[in-house]
């Protein structure tokens with residue numbers, strides 16, 4: 001089968017590309033990425049010479065480019081990770097979130113309808129459900145929880161989800177959606193909480209924590225998100241939404257303290273800063289549907305996944321130091337333009 005994976009130079013898309021290229025040598029994985037500030041082709045280095053992998057630079061919201069690509073490539077499956085993904089950036093500048101997350105999605109959907117794709121999978125987020133109160137630990141998001149977004153980021157993601165479901169109902173497009181909790185693991189851009197804590201703590205810099213740090217997030221190792229998407233794409237029922245999460249709820253402060261302890265760094269590095277506008281209080285996923293219908297089980301708990309992740313950042317300092325220095329943005333230029341590596 002031929003897969004189009006969009007956003008494969010980002011954190012989760014990159015991990016998914018590694019997973020698919022290695023697990024299914026008989027499948028072809030085409031990675032399409034615009035290489036925004038969040039796209040880092042160095043993430044794809046370990047697979048870039050594999051015969052079942054190829055990279056294409058482009059924008060999912062560029063209609064002419066997308067239709068040309070579909071015309072040429074004859075994809076069987078599309079998995080859409082490409083998105084503007086940072087909540088703080090969406091508060092500063094919502095428009096690009098509409099362009100990429102909503103219009104990029106509808107452009108892909110239109111191409112899928114025209115070229116008769118076998119499966120379109122939308123990688124969504126638990127943030128579309130809004131948040132839960134801190135004093136009700138008995139409440140969880142299910143697939144029936146109403147969409148109730150808080151930020152421009154989650155509003156754009158929810159909007160895209162509605163279009164995906166509408167294309168199923170209206171045009172009979174075979175779609176699935178996954179809504180996952182917060183991910184952590186290798187190749188995570190250092191503006192996000194866990195790699196931010198690691199990179200700053202290693203340099204003895206202060207760790208900014210919003211408000212009082214009591215907001216709760218449900219953490220899943222990115223590998224487990226990849227196995228869930230793989231299962232949903234192959235065995236999930238068309239037109240269905242599947243929640244993905246592993247019941248690993250932690251307050252932001254607990255996460256910071258866990259990482260500092262593992263790195264042998266003092267809690268005095270923690271600095272409380274003004275809370276994020278509209279900050280969601282608690283996310284908590286009920287993954288029962290995915291577990292019972294498709295037999296998915298996560299491999300890692302927070303306690304097993306975090307030490308492994310910290311070790312990865314210690315072993316791969318160059319990867320994240322290149323991001324902090326800005327060097328990563330030269331990789332495409334160096335490898336694909338100067339050295340003439342074919343985008344294929």
Ligand SMILES: NC(=O)c1ccc[n+]([C@@H]2O[C@H](COP(=O)([O-])OP(=O)(O)OC[C@H]3O[C@@H](n4cnc5c(N)ncnc54)[C@H](O)[C@@H]3O)[C@@H](O)[C@H]2O)c1
Nearest residue numbers: 007009010011012034035036038039059060082083085183
């Ligand atoms: N990070 C999480 O915890 C989490 C949890 C649940 C769902 N998600 C969803 O998973 C997906 C991936 O998230 P991530 O954390 O890996 O994001 P990321 O920001 O690390 O990566 C996004 C990638 O998309 C690319 N991109 C952006 N705009 C594009 C465009 N117009 N055309 C083509 N490529 C474009 C970027 O260059 C980047 O490589 C997103 O859709 C996000 O909403 C993320």
